[in-house]
Each structure stands twice: as C-alpha cells, then as structure tokens.
Amino acid sequence: MSNACTLVLDRGRAREADRLGAGLNALVDVDLLLMRILTDARALTKCEAGSIYLTRGDKLILASSQNDYLERIVGGSSLLPFLNFQMPLDRSSIAGYVAVEQKPLVINNTLAIDPDAPFEHCTVIDNKNDYLCQAMMTVPIRCRDGHKFGVIQVINPLGERGQVTPFDDDDESVLCYYIEWAAMALERAMELRSMTLRSAEVVSVHDPRETPAHVQRVACLSLELYEYWAEKRRIPYMERLRVTNILPLAAMLHDIGKMSVPEYILTKPGRLDLKERLVMEEHVLIGARLFRKHRTDLDLLTYQVILDHHERWDGQGYPGWVDLDTREPIEGHTDANGKALGKRAEEISIYGRILAVADVYDALVSRKSYKDPFDESLSLQIMEQESGHHFDPDVVEALIARRPILKKILERFPDTPAAYDLATDLPLAKAPVAYPVHF
Numbered sequence: 001m002s003n004a005c006t007l008v009l010d011r012g013r014a015r016e017a018d019r020l021g022a023g024l025n026a027l028v029d030v031d032l033l034l035m036r037i038l039t040d041a042r043a044l045t046k047c048e049a050g051s052i053y054l055t056r057g058d059k060l061i062l063a064s065s066q067n068d069y070l071e072r073i074v075g076g077s078s079l080l081p082f083l084n085f086q087m088p089l090d091r092s093s094i095a096g097y098v099a100v101e102q103k104p105l106v107i108n109n110t111l112a113i114d115p116d117a118p119f120e121h122c123t124v125i126d127n128k129n130d131y132l133c134q135a136m137m138t139v140p141i142r143c144r145d146g147h148k149f150g151v152i153q154v155i156n157p158l159g160e161r162g163q164v165t166p167f168d169d170d171d172e173s174v175l176c177y178y179i180e181w182a183a184m185a186l187e188r189a190m191e192l193r194s195m196t197l198r199s200a201e202v203v204s205v206h207d208p209r210e211t212p213a214h215v216q217r218v219a220c221l222s223l224e225l226y227e228y229w230a231e232k233r234r235i236p237y238m239e240r241l242r243v244t245n246i247l248p249l250a251a252m253l254h255d256i257g258k259m260s261v262p263e264y265i266l267t268k269p270g271r272l273d274l275k276e277r278l279v280m281e282e283h284v285l286i287g288a289r290l291f292r293k294h295r296t297d298l299d300l301l302t303y304q305v306i307l308d309h310h311e312r313w314d315g316q317g318y319p320g321w322v323d324l325d326t327r328e329p330i331e332g333h334t335d336a337n338g339k340a341l342g343k344r345a346e347e348i349s350i351y352g353r354i355l356a357v358a359d360v361y362d363a364l365v366s367r368k369s370y371k372d373p374f375d376e377s378l379s380l381q382i383m384e385q386e387s388g389h390h391f392d393p394d395v396v397e398a399l400i401a402r403r404p405i406l407k408k409i410l411e412r413f414p415d416t417p418a419a420y421d422l423a424t425d426l427p428l429a430k431a432p433v434a435y436p437v438h439f
Contacts, residue, residue, distance in 0.1 A: 013044065013170060013174045014174065014177065016044065017044060017174055017177050017178040017181070018181075020040040020043070020044070020178060020181070021040075021178055021180075021181025021182065021185075022181070023036075024036060024037065024040075024181060024182060024185035025185060025188075026245075027185065027189065027245055028188075028189055028192055028245055028246060028249065028298070029189065029244065029245045029246065029247075029248050029249065030186070030189045030190055030193055031063075031064070031248070032241075032244055032245050033185055033186060033189050034052050034063050034064040034186075035064050035066075037052065037064075037152070037179075037182045037185075037186075038050050038051070038052050038064050038065075038066055038152065039066065040178065040182075041152055041154050041175055041178060041179070041182075042066065042154055044171075044174055044175060044178055045137065045154045045157055045167070045171045045174070045175055046157050046158055047137075047154040047155055047156055047157050047158070048067065048068050048069055048155060048156040048157075048158050048164070049065075049066060049067035049068065049069065049070075049131075049133075049154075049155040049156055050065070050066055050067075050152065050153055050154040050155055051064065051065045051066075051095075051152070051153045051155075052064040052065075052141075052150060052151070052152050052153075053087075053095050053099070053150045053151050053153075054149060054150035055089055055099060055148050055149065055150045056086075057089075058088065058089050059086045059087070059088065059089055060086060060087050060088070060089050060093075060095055060096060060099060060150060060151070061084075061085075061086045061150075062084075062085040062086065063150070065125075067129075067131070067155075069131065069156075070129050070131060084408055084411055084412055085124070085125065087122060091118045091119055092118075092119060092120065093119055093120065093121075093122045094107070094119050094120075094121055094122070094136065094138055094153070095122070095138060095151050095153060096119070097118060097119040097138075098138040098139070098140055098151045099140060099148060099150060099151050102140045102142065102148070103140070104137065104138065104139045104140070104172050104175075104176060105137070105138045106136075106137045106138075106167050106171075106172055107121075107135065107136050107137075107138075108134075108135045108166040108167060109134065109135065110133055110134060110135070110136060111134070121133070121136075133155050133156065134156055134164045135155070135156055135157060135164060135165075135166060135167060136153055136154070136155050136156075137153065137154050137167055137171060137172060137175065138151050138152070138153045139151065139152050139153075139172075139175050139176055139179050140179075141179055141182065141183050141186070142183060143183050143184070143186070143187045144183075144184070144187070149183060149186055152175075152179060152182075154175065157171065192249065193249065196249050196252050196253065197212050197215070197216075197252065199252075199253060199256060200212050200215040200252050200253070200256075202259060203255055203256060203258050203259055206258060206259060206261065206263050206266050207255075207258050207261075207263075207266040207267070211415050213413040213414060213415050213416075214362060214366065214413075214415070215251070215252040215253075215254070215255075216252065216413045217358075217362050217366075217409055217410065217413045218251050218252070218254065218355070218358045218359055218362050219247075219248040219249075219251040219252050220248070220409045220412075220413070221357075221358035221361065221362060221399075221402075221406070221409060222247055222248070222251040222351075222354050222355055222358045223244060223247055223248050223251075224398075224402045224405060224409075225354045225357060225358060225395055225398040225399060225402065226243060226244065226247055226350075226351075226354055227240075227244065228397075228398035228401050228402055229350065229354070229394060229395060229398050230243070232394070232398075242297065243301070246297055246298045246301050247301065247351065249298060249302070250298060250301045250302040250304075250305045250351070251305060251355060251358070253287070253302050253305070253306065254287075254305050254306055254309050254355050254359065255283065255287070255306075256287045256290065256306065257282070257283035257284060257285070257286035257287025257288070257290075257306065258283045258287075259286075260282070260283065260286045261279060261280055261282070261283050262279065265279055265280055266280075281310070281318045281319060284306060284307060284309075284310055284318065284319050285307075285319055285322075285324050285327065287306040287307075288303055288306045288307040288324055289324055289325075290306075291303035291306065292324060301351055304349040304351045304352060305349075305351045305352060305355050307319070307349075307352065308343065308348045308349045308351065308352020308353070308355070308356075309352045309355035309356050309359060310356070311342060311343040311344075311347075311348045311352055311353075311356070312342065312344070312356075312389070312390050312391075313344065313345055313348070313353070313388060313389060313390060313391055313392050313393075314344060314388075314389050314390070315341060315342040315343065315344030315345075316342055317342050317343070317356075317390075318342065319340075320333070320340040320341055320342040320343060321333030321334075321340050321341055321342075321343065322340045328340075329341075345392075348392075350392075353391070353392040353395050354395055356390070356391060356392075356395075357383065357391050357392070357395045357396060357398075357399055360383070360386075360390070360391075361379060361380075361383055361399060361406075364378075364379035364382060364383075365379045365406075365410060366410075366415060367415065376403075376406065376407065380399070380400060380403065383396055383399060384396060384400070
C-alpha cells in the first residue's frame with residue numbers, strides 16, 4: 001500500500017478502511033464488487049450518494065450508482081434511463097478531468113465552481129431527478145501498473161442532523177487509501193472475467209452464434225432473473241450474495257462444451273438430422289465433465305448451469321438422467337422402455353432453469369444466420385406461451401417483471417466486433433443497477 005494511510009489523521013478510520021478493503025477479496029464478480037466498493041466508500045465518508053465510472057475507449061461509462069435520497073423520495077426506477085449513461089473521457093466534466101489528470105478533486109460547493117475552470121459539473125442525471133449535488137469528491141481508480149480503471153465520486157456528506165456538510169480534512173486521505181484496496185480487488189476480478197470471456201470467444205470460433213456479446217447478455221439476464229426469483233422466494237441474504245457473486249461467470253460458460261462439436265454441425269443452416277442432433281447434444285455432457293470435480297462454489301454452479309440448461313420443465317429436454325461418461329440411463333430414472341427420462345420441474349437446478357430462459361430469450365431477440373431478430377413483445381409472448389412447458393413459470397414471471405431492463409441489456413452488448421474486442425475493452429457483464437443492496 002502507498003503512504004496514503006499515513007496521511008489519515010483518524011487511525012480508527014484507517015483501520016475501518018483496512019477492514020472494508022480486506023473484505024473485498026471475497027468477491028469475484030466485477031459488478032457486485034463495484035457496488036460493494038461504492039457502498040464502502042460512501043460509508044467511510046458518510047455520503048448520501050455516489051457513482052463509479054469506468055473507462056472504455058474514449059468514454060467514461062456509468063458502472064454503478066447509489067443515491068439514498070432518490071431511493072426514499074423517487075424510487076429506484078428513476079435512474080433506469082441512465083443505466084447506459086456515458087460521457088467523453090476528457091477534461092470537460094469533473095469525472096473526466098480526474099480520470100485524465102489522475103488526481104483527486106474535492107468540490108464543497110458545486111454551485112460556486114470557478115467559471116474559468118476547465119471542467120463543468122454534469123447535471124444531466126441530477127436535473128432529471130430534481131436532485132442537488134452540493135458537495136462532491138472524485139478520486140481516480142487505477143491498478144498497480146498504472147492502468148486507469150476510472151473514477152469514483154462520493155456526493156453530499158451528511159452531518160448528524162442529515163444536513164449536507166463540507167468534506168473534512170481526513171475524507172480525501174481515507175478514501176484514497178481505501179481505493180488502493182479496491183483497485184487491487186478490481187484487478188483480480190477483471191482478470192478472472194477476462195479469462196472467462198476468452199473461453200467464450202474460443203467457442204465463437206466454432207459457432208459464430210456464441211459471441212462474447214451473447215454470453216454477456218445471457219449472464220446479465222440470468223442475474224436479473226435470479227435476483228427477482230430469490231427475492232420472491234425469500235432466499236436468505238447470504239445465500240443470495242453467494243450466488244450473485246458467481247452466477248454471471250458460470251452463465252458465460254454455459255456452452256463451453258461446443259468447442260468439441262464439429263463446425264459443420266454448428267454452422268449448418270437447416271435442421272439437424274438425428275445423428276447430428278445427438279452429436280450436438282453431447283456438448284452439454286462434454287462441458288459438464290470439465291467441472292464435475294468441483295473444488296469451489298463457482299465450479300459447482302458452473303457444472304449445474306451447463307448440465308441443466310437444455311432440460312425442459314415438462315421433462316422433454318436433454319440430456320436427462322444419464323451417466324456423464326457413458327450416456328447410459330441412471331438406474332431409477334428410466335421409462336417403460338428403459339430410456340432415460342428427462343429432468344422435469346424442480347428436478348432441474350434453478351440455475352439451469354434460469355439459463356434456459358435467458359438463453360432462449362436472447363436467441364429470440366438477436367439476429368441469427370437463420371432469422372431476423374424478433375421484437376420484444378413477440379419474444380415475450382413466445383416465452384409466456386412456453387411457460388409451464390419448456391420453462392419454469394416462476395422464471396418466466398421474473399423475465400416479464402424485469403422487462404424494463406431487458407432492452408438496456410441488449411443495448412449495452414450489441415453483436416458488433418467493437419462491443420467485445422477483448423484486446424482493448426472489458427465490458428461489464430451486467431447493466432449497472434440504480435440502487436444495489438447495502439452491505
């Protein structure tokens with residue numbers, strides 16, 4: 001760590017920054033990590049609101065945003081139009097200025113910014129929600145090799161009576177110190193995401209339909225569906241946190257087994273014959289074998305996602321109750337003719353049921369070699385028709401309930417090379433939510 005800690009006057013706050021920073025090591029999902037970082041930063045500085053912007057090419061992308069005032073007064077949906085909000089990576093805005101100059105900036109009165117300053121206070125989101133950002137601290141986020149991740153902004157520190165106060169002498173030092181912890185955790189999480197995306201890109205070499213953009217949309221959709229399902233089922237908080245931390249990475253690998261399917265089958269324009277279909281179905285077993293010796297929670301969840309995402313609620317999916325190596329039916333799970341039964345209903349893991357909905361919905365709304373994209377209404381109508389047949393009705397209900405965010409996910413990850421050039425970019429796997437769970 002740097003000398004920033006030595007500048008913190010209140011040693012108790014420095015110890016709290018250490019405690020919060022060390023806690024980041026348990027998180028591997030970039031988006032959950034960003035939400036945790038922002039929550040911690042606001043707690044350390046007693047701020048009402050905050051945002052994190054990540055650099056992406058010549059843009060700053062809003063990656064996470066929290067605002068206790070708007071959550072109480074307006075409601076979480078107020079920031080939905082800004083889920084894909086971005087601004088130029090230059091000195092014209094406060095966030096851009098800090099990202100370029102790589103120096104913290106504290107402004108205790110945004111209404112009194114010097115007219116000759118190179119930057120202006122961007123008020124687009126504030127004006128839309130009738131919110132006044134009075135005081136703002138902006139700190140750069142960069143990794144050890146100097147790579148610029150982006151910036152964090154904490155807004156409106158509150159006094160004991162809930163009034164907005166100026167930042168104190170310790171706020172800048174303690175936040176800069178904590179952000180050093182945060183940058184190291186982000187670097188680890190982004191490396192894991194990058195490796196996962198590269199695995200997905202290998203699949204796309206064989207199957208052009210399995211693009212990195214597709215797997216990120218599926219990951220994003222899956223997380224939205226799980227969050228709704230888990231809240232409705234009142235899943236305990238720590239279990240929800242465990243799953244949301246690893247589900248996006250597991251979802252990206254749902255078709256990893258396609259690497260072993262011949263290219264002529266994957267790219268065949270017409271219907272597959274029986275022999276070809278059996279070869280195609282092998283990709284589920286091949287992928288599951290890679291993760292059956294699960295050593296971690298991520299391994300186990302990935303195994304369940306891969307093995308179950310082509311099962312159907314009505315039991316007519318595949319591979320069903322078969323041995324992973326021999327494809328022979330498992331004893332006790334056969335029909336009158338000795339054929340393996342398909343898994344049905346809640347015999348299918350919830351993660352497989354969620355991936356089935358996310359994968360098919362994305363296929364419907366996306367352009368494929370054999371079809372133009374269906375519009376959102378028709379796609380949702382098809383999904384509702386298959387509720388109780390192909391899909392778990394509760395998961396389809398979650399899809400309908402999350403309808404406002406579906407379009408934002410599609411916009412964030414279009415099927416264009418620029419959207420998933422892994423050599424220069426690392427898009428988020430999930431559209432940033434307006435008000436994440438507070439830890």
